[in-house]
Amino acid sequence: MANHPQGTQRAVKWYPPAYDIRVETIPIPEIIEPDDALVKIKLAGLCGSDLHIYRGHEDVDAELICGHELVGEIVALGSSFYPGATGRPELYSTLQIGDKVVSPFTVSCGECHFCRVGFTCRCIHSALLGTPLLPGGQAQYARIPKAGGTLFSLTALARSNARVLDIADSSLLLLADILPTGVFVALQALQHPKLSPMLTGSAYPSSSFVPCDGLVLSGTGVMKPLETADRTLTIAIVGLGPVGVCAAVSLLHMMENIRTTKGLDCRIVAIDPNEARRKKMEAVYAKINSHDKQSCAFVVAAIDEAQDLAKLWTGGAGCNAVLEVVGNNSALDLAYSLVRPFGIISSVGVHQEPPIPFTGRDVYNKNVSLDFGRCPVRAMFPLALEILVKRQDVFGGIGDDASLIENTVSFDQAAQSYELFDKGKCGKILFDPWM
Amino acid sequence: MANHPQGTQRAVKWYPPAYDIRVETIPIPEIIEPDDALVKIKLAGLCGSDLHIYRGHEDVDAELICGHELVGEIVALGSSFYPGATGRPELYSTLQIGDKVVSPFTVSCGECHFCRVGFTCRCIHSALLGTPLLPGGQAQYARIPKAGGTLFSLTALARSNARVLDIADSSLLLLADILPTGVFVALQALQHPKLSPMLTGSAYPSSSFVPCDGLVLSGTGVMKPLETADRTLTIAIVGLGPVGVCAAVSLLHMMENIRTTKGLDCRIVAIDPNEARRKKMEAVYAKINSHDKQSCAFVVAAIDEAQDLAKLWTGGAGCNAVLEVVGNNSALDLAYSLVRPFGIISSVGVHQEPPIPFTGRDVYNKNVSLDFGRCPVRAMFPLALEILVKRQDVFGGIGDDASLIENTVSFDQAAQSYELFDKGKCGKILFDPWM
Structure with a gap:
């Protein structure tokens, strides 16, 4: 854990009861559990379902770090991932520090019955990013629990499929939720x-x-x-x-x-x-x-x-x-x-x-x-990635008439972006936490 | 149509608003449409879904002839079935006077898209037996519209599968609704x-x-x-x-x-x-x-x-x-x-x-x-018949602990049978209209 970043970061927070978005400086999260990963976020998405919390429709009464779509790079890993760690060796051997990863919008352990059969969104350890229980991705860093089951490593996949590294981060972000869904x-x-x-x-x-x-x-x-x-x-x-x-x-x-x-x-x-x-x-x-x-x-x-x-x-x-x-x-x-x-x-x-x-x-x-119900994003990754690769004409663009993504903005525009998106006055927005 | 029976018959009728069952003497139905069949009924079933009308839960405000489960013999056919009739030759060549038949509880034409794909209970000409629009099977005779699509002929099937003629009528009656369902x-x-x-x-x-x-x-x-x-x-x-x-x-x-x-x-x-x-x-x-x-x-x-x-x-x-x-x-x-x-x-x-x-x-x-929804009985006949034939140990008996059918009674016991069945005090009852 030598590379664990220290200090503070900027993050987009929501405050109850509704419509209250603030950008704050808060501590960088720590690795807590042995199966955690710390991800340095390159891009975070603003998604239609973020609006359920934004509007106060989810009965949430505590502040939270927003967002459940992220693409980034692993900067620290819990002890389960280190060579020689006991338990889960196969599942947890896929991630390494430096890997480019996408996270599904829910955590899934990869080990329970629901994960094994592919119904990953109903993992018995399921947790939704961007809730009071699990800080979200509209930040500079995020701690991802059950990372061996949850995170999808493009770097690991690129060892056998080099073409996946050519995909822009803004396209990969669509894998976190909306394309698999x-x-x-x-x-x-x-x-x-x-x-x-x-x-x-x-x-x-x-x-x-x-x-x-x-x-x-x-x-x-x-x-x-x-x-x-x-x-x-x-x-x-x-x-x-x-x-x-x-x-x-x-x-x-x-x-x-x-x-x-x-x-x-x-x-x-x-x-x-x-x-x-x-x-x-x-x-x-x-x-x-x-x-x-x-x-x-x-x-x-x-x-x-x-x-x-x-x-x-x-x-x-x-x-x-x-x-x-x-x-x-x-x-x-x-x-x-x-x-x-x-x-x-x-x-x-x-x-x-x-x-x-x-x-x-x-x-x-x-x-x-x-x-009915939620997409098991983690299980849908191969199919969604296949479509993403084949349809770069659609998923590769930003800001033109046919792009799914309207713009990439800094956190300084977070409150305004939520407001415009809520009113249907803009398309999908990405946040660059380092802009 | 030389053999068309004339005169009157006995039938079980229901009167609104609820719980009013009477056995009456009424005219034998006539062939009306070219694709009608007249069936002489050997056995008619009392089914759990008859109770919806019996209890007055179906918003029916007109009297009706009860019942939607019947097995019988074709005694008259409309002109479509006669050699040389124009239209529908293949579908309507399967039925002949004297055939032993089972009717599903709904009519299906066999010709519309829903029938062709096997969703026969949603035939565009669908009609439910035992409603004010279509007199039911608790009678001595019943007119079956769209008979070429609706009726299932055991006699026709027996030409290639002789074993099906060994099945008791009381077992065949289960094909009308409950076994396919x-x-x-x-x-x-x-x-x-x-x-x-x-x-x-x-x-x-x-x-x-x-x-x-x-x-x-x-x-x-x-x-x-x-x-x-x-x-x-x-x-x-x-x-x-x-x-x-x-x-x-x-x-x-x-x-x-x-x-x-x-x-x-x-x-x-x-x-x-x-x-x-x-x-x-x-x-x-x-x-x-x-x-x-x-x-x-x-x-x-x-x-x-x-x-x-x-x-x-x-x-x-x-x-x-x-x-x-x-x-x-x-x-x-x-x-x-x-x-x-x-x-x-x-x-x-x-x-x-x-x-x-x-x-x-x-x-x-x-x-x-x-x-959700209704069984497409006509399309399920092959599967249901296969199970019926293989499971005669279960479906062959009457009146013992393990039989689905409790008893066969005459129409004189119709009112009492509805009452007992409604109160859960008896099992499935069959009516023999000629007893």
């Missing part, structure tokens, strides 16, 4: 068994769990391979903030992959009431489509226009899947109105106290499937 | 991608939609093949009425099939507060296990005991999946309390007007997946 919400819809008939061309149900020797029926009209007309997927994306745009790019990426082998047809409608967000989505799509002509129909629309279009496209049946990337009941109501019977609502919105707005009859009558 | 609720859970890590031994997420050339990471603890300890499935069944018992038998059947090839471990807890139902479930399981030693742990329990057991079995994590086979908010609350983060609630309960009892925070914080 976009990948997750799209994957959750496409992997659902209710989409399987369209993806595989075989009618529901697959009989893999109940092998039916000789009982396959002819002439019932339901057991024949599906015609192309039945294999068109119509998918809506509700909410075109930065995560919604990442969901759209991820979905397009996946559809191109599976279309190549399966001859599917797909139509996507991306929805937001906010015109600036729609324009951003249109610019992103134009850039993707100019580099790599997309086979999916893709339309960006306001709410009413989207509802009409979904009806027109599907003969009134509705969408096969709706990706809900907002996190309130208006978005869930819209998703329900758009989805067809036996459709899927894949939701990554951070929903709050209100009861979800469906009656038992609503959900029964549509045979709807609802998948 | 049990198969569906179990399959819906097992096919969900959140169970895939346990079933396949590969951690989430599968990358089939995002091929990652060379990005597979070593040493992260999440990309390695899963150990046996992570592949134990714990599944709860909430509600042990006849559908719940069918769900349990189906789940055991599926687990034996997949265990043979995959080496999984599985534990099932089957839950009901009603002691008589628990005893029935125990007797059914004892019979299965005596014929064919089961590899799954299987425990029947009251609610408190089940909650303790699920905690004990899973170290407090909760169940991977909960099958909800009741249809009220107490059952959904229990399901939520039992399910683990990234678990699945597969629900076939017929839910009513109340809002579903979860807040946005509940569903977000557990990453819960909810699959």
Whole structure:
């Protein structure tokens, strides 16, 4: 721990009850546990879900260091990481001082059942960065607990994949939350068994769990391979903030992959009431489509226009899947109105106290499937990194019409940036703690 | 249509507002549409979901002929079925006068998109038997619309599978609703991608939609093949009425099939507060296990005991999946309390007007997946028939401790049977309209 930095640092803090952002000088954190890492932060993101705390919606009554998106460099490690340390040798041999790392927005140990099966955001030791329990990334340094399970080392990966070191820090920062979350919400819809008939061309149900020797029926009209007309997927994306745009790019990426082998047809409608967000989505799509002509129909629309279009496209049946990337009941109501019977609502919105707005009859009558919750970012890294590398046209830019990131600013502009972002007056902002 | 029976028949009718069952003599229905069939009913079932109308919970304000479970014989067919009829030749060539048939509880045309992909209960022409719009099966004759898509002909199937004609009518009747519904609720859970890590031994997420050339990471603890300890499935069944018992038998059947090839471990807890139902479930399981030693742990329990057991079995994590086979908010609350983060609630309960009892925070914080709705019985017939044939030890009996069917009675006992069934004082009853 010879290199452990000493002294003070600058950090962005939030004070209860709401809307109170201050930049303060505070002590640099110490290594406390043997599995901690201390990360010198190169860039920290301002994320839509930071606004839940900012607005006072999370019942937090203590001050905190903000932020849960960070990319940086390891400057100190706990004793578990040193050669000869007892316990966890394999997991903890991947990190070294000097490694460039990205942290997911939640800590995960890498060792419990939930981590092992890939549901890392529900790790039994899970903790969310940027809460009173775990100081966040909008600082010059951050202590990351369970670092062997949590941190993703680009340096370690670069030993076998040199190209990953070419990625700009501002792109890597998207791995902390929004890009994996976009990948997750799209994957959750496409992997659902209710989409399987369209993806595989075989009618529901697959009989893999109940092998039916000789009982396959002819002439019932339901057991024949599906015609192309039945294999068109119509998918809506509700909410075109930065995560919604990442969901759209991820979905397009996946559809191109599976279309190549399966001859599917797909139509996507991306929805937001906010015109600036729609324009951003249109610019992103134009850039993707100019580099790599997309086979999916893709339309960006306001709410009413989207509802009409979904009806027109599907003969009134509705969408096969709706990706809900907002996190309130208006978005869930819209998703329900758009989805067809036996459709899927894949939701990554951070929903709050209100009861979800469906009656038992609503959900029964549509045979709807609802998948809720937080992205297991740590487990999604390989898929998200693959998309990040392949889509540098979208994820590489800052400050142009098609970039997800609007600007990089210093902490001096933190309070103003929160205020503008809260009011929808700016896009995604990154903080350079050393600027 | 030479054989069309004339005159009157006896039928069980319900009158609003509630609890009013009368047996009346009414005209035998006529063939109306070219795709109608007239079925002479051999047996009709009394089903738990008949009680929704019986109790006046369905907002029905007109009298109706009850029942949506029937097995019988085709005695007349509309003109579409006759050789040389224009339109639908293949679909409508499967039925002939004299065929033994089972009808699913909803009509499905076999021709629309929803039918073709296998989501037959959401056919665009869907109609539920035993409603004011479509007279039910507790009669001597019933007119079945869209018969080519709806009726399942055992006679047609017997041309290639003679064994299906050995099945007793009382067993076949279980195909109309409760056995396919049990198969569906179990399959819906097992096919969900959140169970895939346990079933396949590969951690989430599968990358089939995002091929990652060379990005597979070593040493992260999440990309390695899963150990046996992570592949134990714990599944709860909430509600042990006849559908719940069918769900349990189906789940055991599926687990034996997949265990043979995959080496999984599985534990099932089957839950009901009603002691008589628990005893029935125990007797059914004892019979299965005596014929064919089961590899799954299987425990029947009251609610408190089940909650303790699920905690004990899973170290407090909760169940991977909960099958909800009741249809009220107490059952959904229990399901939520039992399910683990990234678990699945597969629900076939017929839910009513109340809002579903979860807040946005509940569903977000557990990453819960909810699959609701009606079984597409017509599409499930092959799987359900396969299980019916293989499990005649369970589905073949009447009136013993382990039978799903308690008794076959005449229409003279209809009012009394509804009353006893409503009060939980008898098991499943069949009506013989000719007794």
